[in-house]
Amino acid sequence: MSKSKEIRITGSLVLLLIAFASLSIFKNEPVILSYPSNWPEPTYDFSNNNLTTEGIYLGRHLFYDPILSIDSSTSCSSCHLSFTAFTHVDHALSHGIYDRIGTRNSATLINLAWNKSFMWDGAINHLDMQALAPISHPAELGESIENIAQKLHKTNRYSRLFKQAFGDSKITGERILKALSQFELTLISQNSKYDSTMANQKQFTTQENKGYLLFQNHCANCHTEPLFTNGNFEYNRLPLDSTLNDFGRMRITNNSEDSLKFKVPTLRNTEFSAPYMHDGRFKKLSEVIDHYASSFTSLNLSDQMVLSDTAKTDLIAFLLTLSDKKFLFNSQFAYPQE
Amino acid sequence: MKKLNKIIIFLLISCVVLSQKHSFCQDKKESIRLSFRITLGGDTYEPNQLNSSKEINTTHIETCQFYLSNFVLLKSGLAVWREENSHHLLNAHANESLSIALNCPRRMQFDGIQFLLGIDSLTNVSGAYGGDLDPTNGMYWAWNSGYINFKLEGKHNDCPAQNNQFQFHLGGYLPPYSAEQEIILEVKNSKKIDLLVDLSNFINAVDWSHVHSIMSPSEEAQRLSSIAASMFSIDVKK
Numbered sequence: 001m002s003k004s005k006e007i008r009i010t011g012s013l014v015l016l017l018i019a020f021a022s023l024s025i026f027k028n029e030p031v032i033l034s035y036p037s038n039w040p041e042p043t044y045d046f047s048n049n050n051l052t053t054e055g056i057y058l059g060r061h062l063f064y065d066p067i068l069s070i071d072s073s074t075s076c077s078s079c080h081l082s083f084t085a086f087t088h089v090d091h092a093l094s095h096g097i098y099d100r101i102g103t104r105n106s107a108t109l110i111n112l113a114w115n116k117s118f119m120w121d122g123a124i125n126h127l128d129m130q131a132l133a134p135i136s137h138p139a140e141l142g143e144s145i146e147n148i149a150q151k152l153h154k155t156n157r158y159s160r161l162f163k164q165a166f167g168d169s170k171i172t173g174e175r176i177l178k179a180l181s182q183f184e185l186t187l188i189s190q191n192s193k194y195d196s197t198m199a200n201q202k203q204f205t206t207q208e209n210k211g212y213l214l215f216q217n218h219c220a221n222c223h224t225e226p227l228f229t230n231g232n233f234e235y236n237r238l239p240l241d242s243t244l245n246d247f248g249r250m251r252i253t254n255n256s257e258d259s260l261k262f263k264v265p266t267l268r269n270t271e272f273s274a275p276y277m278h279d280g281r282f283k284k285l286s287e288v289i290d291h292y293a294s295s296f297t298s299l300n301l302s303d304q305m306v307l308s309d310t311a312k313t314d315l316i317a318f319l320l321t322l323s324d325k326k327f328l329f330n331s332q333f334a335y336p337q338e
Numbered sequence: 339m340k341k342l343n344k345i346i347i348f349l350l351i352s353c354v355v356l357s358q359k360h361s362f363c364q365d366k367k368e369s370i371r372l373s374f375r376i377t378l379g380g381d382t383y384e385p386n387q388l389n390s391s392k393e394i395n396t397t398h399i400e401t402c403q404f405y406l407s408n409f410v411l412l413k414s415g416l417a418v419w420r421e422e423n424s425h426h427l428l429n430a431h432a433n434e435s436l437s438i439a440l441n442c443p444r445r446m447q448f449d450g451i452q453f454l455l456g457i458d459s460l461t462n463v464s465g466a467y468g469g470d471l472d473p474t475n476g477m478y479w480a481w482n483s484g485y486i487n488f489k490l491e492g493k494h495n496d497c498p499a500q501n502n503q504f505q506f507h508l509g510g511y512l513p514p515y516s517a518e519q520e521i522i523l524e525v526k527n528s529k530k531i532d533l534l535v536d537l538s539n540f541i542n543a544v545d546w547s548h549v550h551s552i553m554s555p556s557e558e559a560q561r562l563s564s565i566a567a568s569m570f571s572i573d574v575k576k
Contacts, residue, residue: 045464045465048464048465049465049466123481123482123483124482124483125462125463125483125484126463126464126465126466126483127465128465128466129465129466129473129478129483132473132478132480132481133480133481135480136480136481137480137481144476145473145474145480146474146476149474172468172472172474173466173468173472173473173474173475174466174467174468174471174472174473175468177465177466177473178465178466181465181466252482253512254515254556
């Protein structure tokens with residue numbers, strides 16, 4: 001064999017070796033979530049579902065795709081709109097397929113990595129499994145995860161997206177759910193005026209400051225900073241709505257002590273997440289505060305919540321500092337244009 | 339140059355071999371095979387059979403699926419080996435699922451086998467899994483997190499429901515209604531172990547006037563789960 005031929009063969013083999021080596025070490029682009037250093041550690045176990053750009057991309061597409069519903073009319077985003085804190089504004093109770101009305105108000109999707117449980121009654125114990133509930137609810141998406149996997153399998157687009165995210169185009173329930181989780185975990189709200197003030201980058205106005213003090217005295221036991229929820233189930237003296245007969249946490253635990261207890265929602269972006277409470281009975285923040293001011297004589301609070309009209313306005317002024325426009329208008333959270 | 343060629347070829351082959359290392363590990367020789375035979379009224383249950391001739395009352399099984407997990411081999415009551423990622427979904431209508439291979443070290447000495455009927459509580463709270471645990475198997479409650487440990491659906495003459503239909507979805511991992519059942523059986527040290535799952539033990543214990551549908555964790559689900567555990571024994575017929 002001539003020397004030049006030897007060199008060509010050797011060179012080809014080397015290139016082949018490099019190509020093979022690069023394929024075997026190819027990995028998706030990992031994503032690490034960032035959040036303020038004074039926040040607690042997330043509850044979510046990322047080791048079981050490492051975030052990648054490709055996984056988040058797939059999850060976002062699934063989140064906005066009505067293929068998840070039985071008649072392809074309704075997607076997750078139908079009740080969880082990004083511009084309004086991922087909730088369903090102007091709807092006390094959400095409607096799903098065929099205009100069917102549910103029994104609960106759509107919850108915001110904010111800082112889910114820190115949740116201990118999901119849904120107003122904590123029926124779901126892990127973010128990965130949450131999507132199964134609306135997927136299979138007859139008044140929401142009315143589908144099944146088995147059918148969704150089959151429908152996605154028939155599309156070229158999702159075969160490609162699953163391959164990008166998971167290495168091969170197999171579409172399983174596990175992968176659908178984990179991709180959705182990956183997208184939802186990125187929905188972190190940490191850039192409100194409150195956050196900037198706590199970081200000494202901005203200052204509350206006098207009114208906001210007064211509102212903050214009132215908040216700490218009357219609300220912070222349940223709406224604990226910095227997540228503005230303690231993640232627990234509490235009874236806040238809302239009278240039972242007999243048209244719904246929703247006893248909250250008791251449905252899950254069968255414990256009478258949990259009667260009428262519901263999970264404390266975060267107050268972040270509350271300016272944009274009306275109507276309020278598990279059944280959306282209050283349209284305005286002022287109604288919420290009036291309820292607390294009139295209902296409570298004592299409930300784990302340092303003193304009775306007696307508020308003048310001025311105080312109520314101050315409290316609302318503080319609540320407005322929890323609005324985070326960077327979160328609400330983040331194009332990475334919104335409907336994927338591409 | 340020839341020597342360099344040989345080195346490159348060697349490296350290339352090494353890369354191929356190393357990348358396949360994972361699949362080599364998967365091809366470990368199985369050591370012990372568990373075969374489950376499902377019976378109803380003394381007869382081996384065949385998916386297409388309509389009723390059991392030996393039963394006084396006609397029973398028609400439409401769905402029979404259950405999880406067996408956390409397999410442990412015992413010697414004098416002590417654990418000598420535990421299966422990793424031990425979750426198996428058995429389906430009376432899928433013959434291939436009724437055989438489980440336990441890949442344990444060769445010449446393992448044991449005289450007992452222990453497993454759960456159902457899924458342990460830790461797995462129940464740890465999110466989404468694939469394979470037998472994938473939620474597309476229809477064995478996970480969408481509206482209230484948790485696996486269905488044992489699903490039995492069908493018809494029984496004595497069942498007062500519409501079309502004599504019964505539906506038992508037994509599950510629950512939270513106290514006080516945790517429904518998974520630990521089963522321990524004495525076995526002979528063998529590479530092949532035959533186990534019996536006698537559905538009659540369950541069917542005959544049901545008071546149809548009292549219950550014919552269970553869809554959530556409860557005291558009744560727990561009680562029936564305990565009865566379901568009594569279905570399992572060593573198959574002496576084979």
